[in-house]
Structures are given as structure tokens and as C-alpha cells.
Amino acid sequence: MKKVYQYIVMGLMAISFAACEEELNSKSIFVDPVQDPEAYTKQFDDWLKRNFTDTYNVEYLYKLDDSATDPNYNIVPVRLGMADTVAHLSLYLWYDAYNTVVGPHFLSTYGPKMIQLIGSSMINAAQGTEKLGYAEGGIKITLMKINAMDVNDVEQLNHYIFQTMHHEFSHILHQKKTYPKEFETITPADYDPSGWQYRYDDNIADLWKREHPAWEMGFVTCYGSSEAHEDFVETIANYIVQSDENWQYMMDHAGTKGAAAIQRKLEMCRTWLREQYEYDLDEMHREVQKRQGDLDWDKIMHLYE
Amino acid sequence: MNKHMNMKTKILFLLAASVLLMGCDRDEESLFDKSATERLNEALSNASTTLAGAENGWEMLYYPNTTSCGYNMLLKFDAHGSVVVAACNELTTHDRYVEDKNSTWTVKADYGPMLSFDTYNNILHAWADPQTDGDGYLGDYEFLVLKTTQDMMRLKGKKHKAYTIMYRLDNQVKWKEYFQQVNALRDIVFTGNDGMPMNIITPEKTYEYVYQSGILQDPDSVEKDPFPFIIRPGMIQFYDTGINGAVHFVLNNDRTALVCTDEGHADVRIESALSPVEYYDNRLNLRARWTYIDEGSDSDTRLQVANLRDKASANGAVIDKIAFEKTASLNSRGVKTYAHALYVSFLVEGKVFEGCIHLNYSADGEHITYSYKSADASLEKLLLRMAATKAEGAKMFTDIFCDTYSASSYSGSSLNMIHMSLQSANVTNKSIHVVANTASL
Numbered sequence: 001m002k003k004v005y006q007y008i009v010m011g012l013m014a015i016s017f018a019a020c021e022e023e024l025n026s027k028s029i030f031v032d033p034v035q036d037p038e039a040y041t042k043q044f045d046d047w048l049k050r051n052f053t054d055t056y057n058v059e060y061l062y063k064l065d066d067s068a069t070d071p072n073y074n075i076v077p078v079r080l081g082m083a084d085t086v087a088h089l090s091l092y093l094w095y096d097a098y099n100t101v102v103g104p105h106f107l108s109t110y111g112p113k114m115i116q117l118i119g120s121s122m123i124n125a126a127q128g129t130e131k132l133g134y135a136e137g138g139i140k141i142t143l144m145k146i147n148a149m150d151v152n153d154v155e156q157l158n159h160y161i162f163q164t165m166h167h168e169f170s171h172i173l174h175q176k177k178t179y180p181k182e183f184e185t186i187t188p189a190d191y192d193p194s195g196w197q198y199r200y201d202d203n204i205a206d207l208w209k210r211e212h213p214a215w216e217m218g219f220v221t222c223y224g225s226s227e228a229h230e231d232f233v234e235t236i237a238n239y240i241v242q243s244d245e246n247w248q249y250m251m252d253h254a255g256t257k258g259a260a261a262i263q264r265k266l267e268m269c270r271t272w273l274r275e276q277y278e279y280d281l282d283e284m285h286r287e288v289q290k291r292q293g294d295l296d297w298d299k300i301m302h303l304y305e
Numbered sequence: 306m307n308k309h310m311n312m313k314t315k316i317l318f319l320l321a322a323s324v325l326l327m328g329c330d331r332d333e334e335s336l337f338d339k340s341a342t343e344r345l346n347e348a349l350s351n352a353s354t355t356l357a358g359a360e361n362g363w364e365m366l367y368y369p370n371t372t373s374c375g376y377n378m379l380l381k382f383d384a385h386g387s388v389v390v391a392a393c394n395e396l397t398t399h400d401r402y403v404e405d406k407n408s409t410w411t412v413k414a415d416y417g418p419m420l421s422f423d424t425y426n427n428i429l430h431a432w433a434d435p436q437t438d439g440d441g442y443l444g445d446y447e448f449l450v451l452k453t454t455q456d457m458m459r460l461k462g463k464k465h466k467a468y469t470i471m472y473r474l475d476n477q478v479k480w481k482e483y484f485q486q487v488n489a490l491r492d493i494v495f496t497g498n499d500g501m502p503m504n505i506i507t508p509e510k511t512y513e514y515v516y517q518s519g520i521l522q523d524p525d526s527v528e529k530d531p532f533p534f535i536i537r538p539g540m541i542q543f544y545d546t547g548i549n550g551a552v553h554f555v556l557n558n559d560r561t562a563l564v565c566t567d568e569g570h571a572d573v574r575i576e577s578a579l580s581p582v583e584y585y586d587n588r589l590n591l592r593a594r595w596t597y598i599d600e601g602s603d604s605d606t607r608l609q610v611a612n613l614r615d616k617a618s619a620n621g622a623v624i625d626k627i628a629f630e631k632t633a634s635l636n637s638r639g640v641k642t643y644a645h646a647l648y649v650s651f652l653v654e655g656k657v658f659e660g661c662i663h664l665n666y667s668a669d670g671e672h673i674t675y676s677y678k679s680a681d682a683s684l685e686k687l688l689l690r691m692a693a694t695k696a697e698g699a700k701m702f703t704d705i706f707c708d709t710y711s712a713s714s715y716s717g718s719s720l721n722m723i724h725m726s727l728q729s730a731n732v733t734n735k736s737i738h739v740v741a742n743t744a745s746l
Contacts, residue, residue: 040387040409063409063423066447066463074435074443074464079425080407119425123439147425 044084051091051304052115056108060087061116069142073122073131078146083117085151085301086143086161090115092300093157093291094165101284102277110173110277114140119147129197133164138172141165154292158241159207162288166237174232177276183268184228187218187261196226208246215254218261235265236273239281240288345414352420352450353412355458357384361478363458363471366535368544369432369444370465374519375535375544377487378428379480380471382410390428393484396442397431402481404428418450420460445469468545486538493716494556494563495519495536497723497741500591502578505532505548513578521575540566548573560718577719581712584722586668593741594628594648595725597706601715601738609705616701617651620690625650625657627706628742629675632661645675647706651687660684662699664707672730673710677703708735715740 036042041063052060061068064077078086098107112135121144122131133143149160192199196214199222204210211221219225224234239247251259273279337344356363362381368374376396381389391404408426412418422429432444445462448469452459458471474483498516502524505512514532515524523529534543540555541563547553551570554563565573579587588595599607610627617624628648636642645666650659660683665676680688680699688698708729715724715738722741729735 036385038385040383040385063411065413065421065423067415071464074433074440076430076433076435076446077423077425080409083424119430120435123435123437125439 041080044080047304048087052087056095056111058107058112059114061114062087064118068116069118070122073124074120075122075144076119076147078117078119082119082146082149082151086117086146088300088304089151089157089161090165091304093162093288097284097287097291101287102279106277106279110169110176112139112141112169112172116140116142117146118142118144121145127194127197132160133168135168135171138175141168141172152295154295155207158292163237163241166240167233170233170236171229173273173277174229179229179232179272180268183232183265186264186268187225187231188228190217190219190225191227191231193226196222199225208242209249211250212253215250215262216258218254218258218265220250220262220265231265232269235262236269236281239266239269240285241292243289243292345417348418348450348453349412349414352418352453352458355453355455356382356410356412356420358455359473361474361476362389362480364474364483364537366470366472366537366542367432367444368462368467368469368533368535369442370462371467372531373442373444373467374533376432377484377535377537379474379483380429386410388422388426390426391480391484392428393488397428402484404480412450415447415463416449418453419463420448420450422446483538487536490539490541490556491536493560493718494541494720496721498721501584501721501723502587503720504576504578506574506576507549508572556718556720560714560716560720563720575720577722579722580670581714581719581722581725582668582670582673585673585712585725588741589629589631589645592631592633594626594630595739596626596628596742598724598738598740601724601726603734603736605734606705606737613701613705616691617687621653622687622690623652624687625652627702629664629706629739630661631666646681647675647702649684649687649702653686658683658686660687662702664703671711673712673727675703675707675710677707706737708732710737 039045048060052058062078062080062083064075066075069075095107095111098111124130130145132145133141135141143161143164145160150156199213199217201210201213204212214220214222214225217225219231219234220238221234224231224238242250251262254262270281273281339347359382362379365378365380367376367378369376376392376394379391383389386409387406388408388410389404389406390408391402392398393400393402405427408422408429409424410420410422412420430446432442433446434441443465445465445467447463448460449463450458451461451468456473460469460471461467462469495516499518501516503514503516503521505514505521512529513524514521514529516522519533519535521532521534523531532543532548534541534547540553543552543554547567551565551567551573553566554575555566556562557564557574561576563575565571577584585595597610599610602610614624626648630646630648632644632646633641634644645664646661647664648659648661650657652658661681662684663678663681665674665678667674677699680695684699685695688695690698691701692698708731710727711730713726713728714720714722715726716722724738724740727737727739
């Protein structure tokens with residue numbers, strides 16, 4: 001009898017689960033984004049779709065969704081005009097440079113899937129630091145402090161955008177294929193994740209020359225002296241965007257030991273990029289320098305249909 | 306024993322069956338006609354349509370965060386995603402009327418509908434810009450929509466949690482005039498009035514507060530809640546639930562009080578804690594100078610002062626400021642002593658000099674009285690150009706400025722006495738307009 005009851009209980013349970021099976025609601029929780037043909041940003045959005053989404057499979061996010069950022073920081077969105085300018089500059093100074101040097105498929109394969117723009121930086125007042133960009137999981141690159149940028153100043157463009165883009169993109173590259181462990185043995189003692197920001201020479205306003213205390217320790221920038229993987233991508237990014245003159249200035253002011261360490265790191269980056277990605281770092285440097293030297297706004301703003 | 310087991314199993318069976326059958330009851334009535342998804346989508350669309358439907362836009366009463374004073378902005382939402390934001394305030398537009406038309410808005414799903422200004426607007430995002438300290442004014446640009454009606458929206462800042470209210474603007478309101486009306490009321494009651502002791506008077510009790518930058522503050526400590534407010538055309542509106550429910554106040558006809566217009570709170574009022582003479586005295590004690598201003602002084606008085614200036618300039622000195630002040634100095638025993646004086650600054654050959662004429666001063670309930678005491682050596686350089694002796698020169702000033710005066714607010718509102726009229730009790734055609742120069746505080 002006991003068994004019978006048990007079977008009945010099991011049977012009831014089976015029935016009850018079957019009865020509770022509910023048909024899924026076919027209505028999505030999201031409203032279909034109906035394209036408004038008169039939308040204020042339609043022209044720009046269509047242009048972005050053609051030049052970024054269709055060409056490189058990348059979403060260019062300029063309208064800020066604060067929930068997609070770190071809630072611990074106060075940030076603001078980007079100005080529409082700056083979003084437009086930076087989009088054009090990115091195609092000219094970044095995408096086209098990679099297209100020329102490593103071929104048109106490189107960025108659609110390895111490139112970020114999202115580029116997010118933010119108007120301000122993320123300021124950590126307690127530490128005296130500000131974040132100008134970050135990369136997440138090889139998928140998304142966030143560029144910051146766009147509103148404050150003087151687009152006619154190449155040094156600033158590099159400091160706020162392109163050095164950051166090459167930096168973050170190099171993170172993506174080494175997250176896919178690890179960089180050589182020997183890199184971490186060149187200047188192992190001087191990495192300081194919490195004190196690197198005190199290494200700048202605050203008496204110097206020039207964004208490059210104020211990095212000189214790091215040079216003497218064998219890093220191309222103070223931020224590079226924070227951690228080895230930052231050092232690795234800072235070496236690549238700065239080699240690309242800094243002029244020959246700036247690079248030489250650094251080597252001349254790094255002292256024998258510092259210059260030797262930087263040279264060794266550069267060689268390692270060069271070899272790694274060539275072997276892993278068939279990417280010629282020197283050619284990239286030359287291509288970017290050529291483009292930086294020829295910032296013809298009229299041309300750039302009409303270059304992409 | 307066996308029987309007992311059977312009984313237990315039977316009970317278990319019945320319990321299980323009842324629970325399971327109850328769980329399957331699909332006839333349960335939903336509280337709502339529609340699914341949560343449909344209701345959310347409807348709320349999003351309702352908020353968007355309402356916002357874009359206001360032909361002349363919205364009046365926003367914006368508090369960057371829960372500890373800040375509030376600011377007005379006017380916004381017009383376009384159905385295709387652009388927004389115009391206008392403001393006129395000291396902090397972000399330097400008291401000029403400014404509009405920014407080139408930014409976007411959207412309503413999206415968060416914990417309910419969320420209004421987001423997702424590209425930078427010079428007026429609105431100025432409150433959220435982290436500036437160099439990472440905080441700035443700690444304002445929001447993403448707002449949870451708490452309530453939507455045709456004429457009003459209640460919002461809450463997503464990050465900094467302050468409540469913000471928007472009212473639909475009447476079609477005939479002209480945006481620039483809106484801010485002119487706001488500033489007119491501001492000038493009468495609040496401009497220059499930081500530090501003004503004000504009492505909140507309820508039928509039960511009088512609370513002592515001080516006006517400070519758009520907020521009524523506890524003068525002594527933080528024991529009492531501060532009451533931030535926003536000036537609207539013809540009224541002030543306190544933050545959220547206001548002073549225990551008293552939210553809207555207007556200036557009464559004789560401009561002596563802000564009186565509550567909310568039902569059930571009509572007997573709540575805000576008045577100056579000081580009489581004009583007490584306020585005059587209070588500012589002197591806080592080291593403010595009461596500086597003479599031509600404009601608004603009696604024409605006879607102005608003529609006398611003009612003669613004084615002419616006399617000085619004919620003798621190579623230009624009189625700059627004339628003010629009543631109270632000075633403090635340490636005597637030889639190190640004890641602080643106070644003295645009243647008429648402060649005068651003047652220029653000789655382009656160089657600025659200053660000095661004073663010592664005065665006797667007394668204040669009672671209705672009047673203040675000044676009389677000549679002595680001339681200071683520091684003013685010699687001016688006085689001896691104007692007369693044969695220091696005392697004679699000083700008399701030229703004191704004949705005009707020393708008198709018994711009744712004091713009243715120049716703006717006409719006893720809530721704001723930063724500008725005062727001193728009316729001679731002896732001569733009808735003698736009144737002087739003075740302003741408390743808080744810069745010297």
C-alpha cells in the first residue's frame with residue numbers, strides 16, 4: 001500500500017510539473033528599435049553604420065549609457081560634434097593605418113567590437129590619477145576625456161585618444177596570444193601599481209618630457225612602470241605615436257641603463273608582433289607618423305562617405 | 306507499528322497532493338490586465354510622448370544632489386531625440402541666459418522608465434561634469450521617472466538620488482522672461498543676502514535659520530535639517546516635502562514675509578529675524594562696511610556729496626568710497642577695542658589712500674545716531690587739501706553723514722536688507738542709500 005501511495009505521489013508530481021509548463025511569451029522585453037527616419041542623429045548614425053559596423057563589425061557607442069560604465073566614477077557623455085570628429089579621426093589615423101600595414105582583415109578579426117566614447121575622464125582624486133581609457137575582455141575599448149581635447153593638437157590627440165587606442169588594442173592582442181614572459185624580467189623591481197603616478201616630473205608641462213623619470217628606470221612612460229602588461233602595451237603604443245624626434249629625445253635622456261632596457265623591450269615587442277601577428281611595428285610607426293603629419297581637416301572630414 | 310507507518314504515509318500523500326494541486330492552480334487572477342513587459346513598454350512610451358508633447362517645453366527644478374541648493378532649467382524635448390536646455394544662473398552660465406540645442410535625450414528601461422540625456426549638453430551636464438576633483442557639482446543626467454502626468458513629472462537622479470520635478474510650461478511663457486521673473490524675485494529677497502538670519506514661524510514654534518546660497522541652514526550646527534529651495538516666477542518652492550509639508554511660498558504684499566500657499570500650511574511664514582536697526586548693527590559687527598551709493602539717495606544729499614567731491618578734485622584728490630564702519634584694534638594691554646568711523650578712500654596722483662573720521666555711534670530700537678568725534682591722521686592728506694585744518698575738513702563730511710536716522714530696507718523687503726535707506730529724522734530731504742559690503746567680511 002505504501003508503495004502504491006508513493007507511485008501516486010510521483011505520478012501527481014509528474015502531472016503537476018507538466019501542468020505548470022507555461023507557454024513562453026513571444027513578446028520580447030525589449031521594444032524593437034524602430035528606426036525613426038527623422039531622428040536627430042540619423043545622418044550620423046547611418047554614416048557610423050556604413051563606416052564602422054558594416055566595414056569593421058564594430059559598434060561606435062557615443063550615446064552614453066552610464067550603467068555600462070564604472071558606477072564609482074562621475075562621468076559625462078561626449079559632445080555630438082566631438083563624437084563626429086573622433087569617428088573621422090579614428091578611421092584616418094587608426095583603422096586606415098592598420099589596413100595599410102597589416103591588411104584590411106586584421107581589425108575586423110582582432111579589432112574591438114565596441115568603441116565607447118566618454119566626455120570626461122574617470123578621476124580618482126584620492127590617488128591623484130585619472131583614467132583616459134580601458135579595454136574590456138578584448139571586445140570593448142573605452143576612450144575618455146574627449147570633450148576636453150583640442151583636435152588641432154597632435155600631442156593631445158595622441159595623449160587622449162590614439163596612444164590610448166593603440167594601448168588598449170595591444171591589450172586585446174596580448175589577451176589573445178600571451179606576450180613573452182622574459183619581458184617581465186627586464187625591469188622587475190621597479191613596477192609600482194600604486195605609486196607610478198608620483199613618478200611624473202610635475203615641473204614640466206610637456207606631456208612627453210614630463211615622463212623622463214620613468215625613462216631612467218627603463219620605462220617609456222610612468223604609467224608603463226605600473227605593471228608589466230601595461231609596460232608592454234605602453235612600449236608598443238608610444239613607439240607608434242611618438243615622433244622620431246620624441247623617441248630619440250627619450251633615448252638620449254634615459255641614461256645608459258634606462259635606454260638599454262627600453263631598447264630590449266622594444267625589440268621584444270617588435271619580434272612578438274611580427275611572429276604572432278605578422279605585424280611590422282616599424283612600418284606602423286612610419287604610417288601613423290605620415291598620417292599625423294598630414295592632418296588636413298577638410299580632407300579627413302570628406303574622406304569617408 | 307505498521308498501521309502507524311501507513312497513517313504517516315497517508316498524511317504525507319494528502320499533504321503532497323494538496324500542495325502540488327495548489328501549485329498548479331492556473332486560475333489565479335493577475336492584478337494587472339497586461340504583462341510586466343507590456344506595462345514597462347507603455348510607461349516608456351507614455352513618458353516619451355508626454356515629454357515631447359509639451360509644446361513650450363518643461364520647467365525643471367533641478368537639485369544636483371541631496372545636499373545642494375536647486376537650480377531652474379527650461380527644457381524642450383523634440384520627438385526625434387534632440388533637446389534644448391536653457392538656464393540663467395551664477396555658477397554655470399555666469400548670470401547670462403544661455404541655451405544649448407545640440408544634444409540628445411531618450412527614455413529607456415532601467416528599474417522602470419529612465420530619462421537619460423545621453424550626449425553632452427553645456428547647460429545640463431555642467432552639473433555632472435567631474436571637473437578636476439572627480440566630483441564637480443555631483444549632479445545627475447540619468448533620472449528614474451517616478452511619476453508622469455500631463456503637467457508634471459517627478460524624477461529621481463540615478464546616481465546621486467536627488468528628486469527633481471518638472472512642470473509643463475504654459476504656451477505663453479517666454480523663456481527669457483521666465484528667468485527675468487525668477488531673478489526679479491531673487492533680487493528683492495535673496496541677492497547678496499547670504500548670512501541673513503531668517504525665522505521659520507509655525508503656529509507651534511519659531512525656528513531660527515540663516516539664509517545661505519539658496520538654502521535655509523541651521524545657524525549653529527547641523528542639528529536641524531537644511532531646507533534647500535528654488536526660486537520660480539513669483540514664488541519659491543522648497544525641495545521635496547519642504548518644511549514639514551509646507552513647500553510653496555510667496556512674498557506677501559508689504560514684502561515682510563514669505564507666506565506658505567499650500568493647503569493646511571497657510572500659517573507657516575518666513576521672516577527676517579532682525580529689525581532694520583538690528584540688521585544694520587549686525588553687519589557692522591561682522592565687519593561689513595555700509596558704503597554710500599549716489600543712486601537712490603535723496604537728490605539734496607547727492608548734491609551735497611557732489612559738492613564735497615568737487616571740492617576735493619579741485620584740490621587734486623579724487624574721493625572714491627565713503628562708508629560707515631566699525632573697526633577693532635588691540636590696545637596696549639592687548640584688549641580688543643571697537644570704534645565707529647566714516648571710512649573714506651581717495652586717489653592722489655593715481656595712488657589710492659584711505660583713512661577715517663572717528664564717530665560716536667548709538668543705536669536704539671528705531672534709530673541710529675552718528676556724531677563727530679575726531680579726525681584721523683590717515684585722512685590728513687585729503688582733509689588738508691579741502692580745508693585749513695583737519696577738523697574743518699572733517700566737518701564737511703560729518704555735516705552730511707552725521708545725523709539721527711531711521712533705517713529701512715532699500716529693496717522694500719525686510720527679508721533682504723543688504724541695501725538700506727537711512728532717512729534723516731531731522732531733515733525730510735535727506736536720505737542716504739548704503740550697501741553692506743560683504744567683501745570686507
